Amino acid sequence: MKDDIKKLNQVVSIDEGRIQDHLGELIRGTVEETLNSMLDAEADSLCGAQRYERSAERVDTRAGHYERKLHTRAGEVNIKMPKLRTQTFETAIIERYRRRESSIEESLIDMYLAGVSVRRVEDITEALWGTRVSSGTVSNLNKKIYKKLDQWRNKPIEGDFPYVYLDGIVLKRSWAGEIKNVSVLVAIGVHESGYRQILGVCEGHKEDKSGWGGFLSHLKQRGLTGVKLIISDACMGLYESAAEYYPEAAWQRCMVHFHRNVAGKVPSTKVKEVARMLKAIYAQESATAAQEKSSNVIEQLKGMKLKATAQLVEQKISETLTYYQFPPSHWVRIRTNNPLERIMREIRRRTRVVGAFPDGHSALMLTAARLRHIAGTKWGTRKYLSMEKLKQFEIDNQITA
Numbered sequence: 001m002k003d004d005i006k007k008l009n010q011v012v013s014i015d016e017g018r019i020q021d022h023l024g025e026l027i028r029g030t031v032e033e034t035l036n037s038m039l040d041a042e043a044d045s046l047c048g049a050q051r052y053e054r055s056a057e058r059v060d061t062r063a064g065h066y067e068r069k070l071h072t073r074a075g076e077v078n079i080k081m082p083k084l085r086t087q088t089f090e091t092a093i094i095e096r097y098r099r100r101e102s103s104i105e106e107s108l109i110d111m112y113l114a115g116v117s118v119r120r121v122e123d124i125t126e127a128l129w130g131t132r133v134s135s136g137t138v139s140n141l142n143k144k145i146y147k148k149l150d151q152w153r154n155k156p157i158e159g160d161f162p163y164v165y166l167d168g169i170v171l172k173r174s175w176a177g178e179i180k181n182v183s184v185l186v187a188i189g190v191h192e193s194g195y196r197q198i199l200g201v202c203e204g205h206k207e208d209k210s211g212w213g214g215f216l217s218h219l220k221q222r223g224l225t226g227v228k229l230i231i232s233d234a235c236m237g238l239y240e241s242a243a244e245y246y247p248e249a250a251w252q253r254c255m256v257h258f259h260r261n262v263a264g265k266v267p268s269t270k271v272k273e274v275a276r277m278l279k280a281i282y283a284q285e286s287a288t289a290a291q292e293k294s295s296n297v298i299e300q301l302k303g304m305k306l307k308a309t310a311q312l313v314e315q316k317i318s319e320t321l322t323y324y325q326f327p328p329s330h331w332v333r334i335r336t337n338n339p340l341e342r343i344m345r346e347i348r349r350r351t352r353v354v355g356a357f358p359d360g361h362s363a364l365m366l367t368a369a370r371l372r373h374i375a376g377t378k379w380g381t382r383k384y385l386s387m388e389k390l391k392q393f394e395i396d397n398q399i400t401a
Contacts, residue, residue, distance in 0.1 A: 032077040037069070043082035043089060060084045149368045153201060157219065159228020161189035161199065162390060165340040167232060168204060169347055172356040173364045183359040184367045185215045188340050192226060196339070196385045198375045199224060203364045209237025216245040229326065231337050232256040234319070252336040253319035255282060265309045274301070274309065281317065282335070287324035327393040330385055343374060
């Protein structure tokens with residue numbers, strides 16, 4: 001009995017791969033035949049008679065056909081487009097497919113903007129259509145994306161933005177066979193309504209005064225107004241550029257970045273202790289109390305023989321205490337650059353899979369694509385701060401003064 005079963009197993013062998021290929025060819029052939037038949041019928045209707053038919057109702061005759069390829073869910077099929085001698089053959093059938101292709105193209109753009117890699121997009125199209133998108137299709141897709149992104153990047157900025165966060169990210173690009181750095185500068189802001197918005201993104205070449213100056217000029221030309229506080233790291237040239245383009249705005253140095261700067265001058269065995277000392281400064285209820293506490297901390301650091309650390313805190317601590325000039329309920333969210341840092345981490349995650357970009361523009365476009373996607377999520381639809389408290393705070397201060 002066992003021998004008989006073994007023989008049957010040897011005889012009955014199913015090649016699933018070949019069956020799937022055969023079914024795919026069968027479906028594609030059916031789709032191709034059906035579409036071509038529908039096109040012929042449509043051409044007959046325009047002519048007023050079937051091919052080779054003699055009829056008094058005939059208004060046109062055939063002039064052969066031309067071939068084109070069409071991507072369908074069943075895969076790539078060959079279409080025979082009829083040609084007429086006097087009329088232009090315009091088919092509603094192909095127009096429907098064009099609309100379908102357009103909707104798929106829009107979906108591909110949405111996937112790219114959402115951070116899906118080009119390779120993954122190719123895999124998805126192969127699963128949907130049975131064929132991968134060509135390099136030409138990807139190129140045309142990128143052109144459409146870049147056009148939309150440039151329109152989004154340069155649209156006017158409407159309304160006042162009391163709080164503006166600035167930061168930059170350094171990416172890699174290939175340049176004459178070498179890998180060079182390219183900086184992309186980003187700005188987000190809290191609108192007078194209390195909601196956050198992506199304000200701008202530009203290539204900065206370097207995070208220096210000229211780079212930041214050009215970026216702030218770009219923002220101002222597009223209509224950025226009402227800036228009361230700029231929050232950022234102590235980027236080279238940023239403070240000088242901010243003072244030039246927005247002289248009435250105060251500057252808040254990111255508290256977290258300052259902590260890291262201080263930690264770099266402290267022995268590893270004393271990092272936690274010094275961190276607790278710094279946190280005590282920012283736990284004070286007023287700017288005056290924070291300044292007094294910082295003086296105590298400086299003396300403690302000198303007593304711990306941390307001269308360089310004490311000098312840094314003494315010279316720069318005031319740059320991190322600007323937030324005390326604003327409503328207490330806003331302090332936690334305006335004393336650090338964390339709202340923008342989270343976004344920059346997401347950009348780094350997305351750009352890490354690329355490695356080195358072919359040029360700075362590609363780096364800018366992918367960063368802009370990710371920012372545009374973030375702007376369209378719940379990130380921009382949740383109220384971030386109550387700006388009525390800022391208005392009331394300013395009124396109260398005017399009365400006190």
